[in-house]
Amino acid sequence: MEIKSNYSLKKHNTFGVDVSCNTFVTLTNQKEASDYVQNKLDKTQPYLLIGEGSNILFINDFEGTVIHMQNKGFEVLDETHKNVWIKAAAGEIWDDFVAWSVERKYAGAENLSLIPGTVGAAPIQNIGAYGIELSEIFNGLEAIEIETGELRRFYLRELQFGYRDSLFKQELKNKYIITAVILKLNKFPFFKIDYGNIKAELESMSYENLSIAIIRQAIINIRNRKLPDPKLRGNAGSFFKNPIVNQKMHNELIKRFPKLASYDLKNGSFKLAAAWLIDQAGFKGLKKGNVAVHENQALILTNLGQASGKELLSFSEEIQRKIEEMFGVELEREVNII
Ligand SMILES: Cc1cc2nc3c(=O)[nH]c(=O)nc-3n(C[C@H](O)[C@H](O)[C@H](O)COP(=O)(O)OP(=O)(O)OC[C@H]3O[C@@H](n4cnc5c(N)ncnc54)[C@H](O)[C@@H]3O)c2cc1C
Structure with a gap:
């Protein structure tokens, strides 16, 4: 300590x-x-x-x-001919876990390659990327209750995972120290390559047989090109969530904006691409003082060097106001404001 x-x-x-x-x-x-x-x-x-x-x-x-x-370590808890259960310490870097599992040919986490942060934080907002969310490979977690110091185990069904959401982002926020996460991976891979530009990236790479290692490399290539490196330009990835609207609202928006970028969730609601909305509102690449909206990805707010948190927050609020005014859509923040 x-x-x-x-x-x-x-x-x-x-x-x-x-x-x-x-x-x-x-x-x-x-x-x-x-x-x-x-x-x-x-x-x-x-x-x-x-x-x-x-x-x-x-x-x-x-x-x-x-x-x-800052605890460390990965441990295989159990395995069958199909699956393997791994306990990963909360203080491990998430991408080190992905690299570790891909090296051992344990499949399921490869699409979540290169997401920054720790293993312990991964369940908080149910990290997701390239067609996968943590909830799909999550089995359980261990956490110390701050009030009592007692160790508790939580299982998948209790976590109330949603889009960038979980019980630990809601009722249990700041009530537990997550100390380990248990993940269930597969020994027989099922390749998920339909999302975004994974296929196009794979076509540009040379390899003999598709594998989870190749998919991991493709995702690393795409992310390195698209996302700003926080070491070079401060950022926290997507600042906003993609808003979800009902069918009626979606119909109205399509009438006004025929090129609206949206995804049918097949449950009567649609996910709108927040980056598209922000781009249409003229913010992509826009600089203001020490803050800028990233030129390659309008969902990312960047610190040009000396920005204060208040300056970043204020710019984000300006974006929210403009999106509300232009589209009648509320942009919810993904980033935690402290
Ligand atoms: C360039 C970039 C790209 C990103 N891309 C993605 C992406 O593709 N998909 C995605 O989902 N996210 C993405 N993110 C967001 C971020 O990587 C994830 O939210 C990540 O899980 C945060 O991990 P962290 O360790 O940095 O958590 P922190 O930012 O330190 O904390 C996040 C929250 O978790 C809580 N917390 C942290 N550790 C613990 C613990 N041990 N126990 C209990 N609570 C804890 C904190 O109190 C806070 O509420 C990106 C961020 C960046 C900078």
Whole structure:
């Protein structure tokens, strides 16, 4: 366990916003986490869990304790001829887990390659990309209850996973330290290559037989081209969620905007491409002070160097207002504002 006071969070958020916290605690195993919350954490003051800070925008210094779970390791819990159950420590980097599983030919996580952040944060917003969501390979998780220090196990059916959503983003937000995630992967791969430009990328690559390693490489290539590297330009990936509208609203929008980019969810509702809306509203590539909307992907807000959290938030609110005014659609934030 390591405890630091008046600690800068600049390196702990991918927006690179220069804020600090009163106390920063690094925990390296489950027992330490349990002891810490029972005996040392001042629960009368605010506290916050942090992984890699790739889905957080700090708009002020954090006047409380930031808890950083840094336990490590991957362990095969069980296997059959078809499946394998792996327990991954919360402090592991998500993409290291994907690389580890692909190397062993355990399939299911490859489409989630290169998503920044930790294993422990992955269930919080049910990370998703390229036609896959974490919920499809999630089996359970272990977490320490902050109030009592007790270890609890949660299973798939309890997590209430939704689009960039889970029980831990709602009722249980900030109530548990997730210490491990259990994933169920497949020994016989089922390739998911229909989404976005995966097929086109595969066509441009040379390989003999399609494999999960090739799909992982294709996704890494696409993401590296499309998304800004937070080390070079601060960002937190998609700032907004893709809005979901009902059939009536969708019909009205199509009449007004025949090229509307949307996806039929086949349940009477449609997912709109927020990037398309933001692009149509003229924000793509737009710079304002120290903030810009990324030139290749309108869903991403970037810090041009010295932006404060408030500046980033204010620009995001301007985008929300304009989208509401132009399309009558509410853009919900994906990023956590702290
Ligand atoms: C360039 C870029 C691309 C991205 N692309 C995608 C994408 O394709 N799909 C996608 O879904 N997301 C994407 N994201 C968002 C981000 O990678 C994910 O949300 C990721 O899971 C966040 O992990 P983190 O460790 O950085 O969490 P943090 O940002 O540190 O925290 C996120 C939330 O989880 C909570 N939390 C963190 N660790 C724990 C823990 N151990 N226990 C309990 N609560 C915890 C925090 O309190 C906070 O509420 C992208 C971000 C970037 C910068």
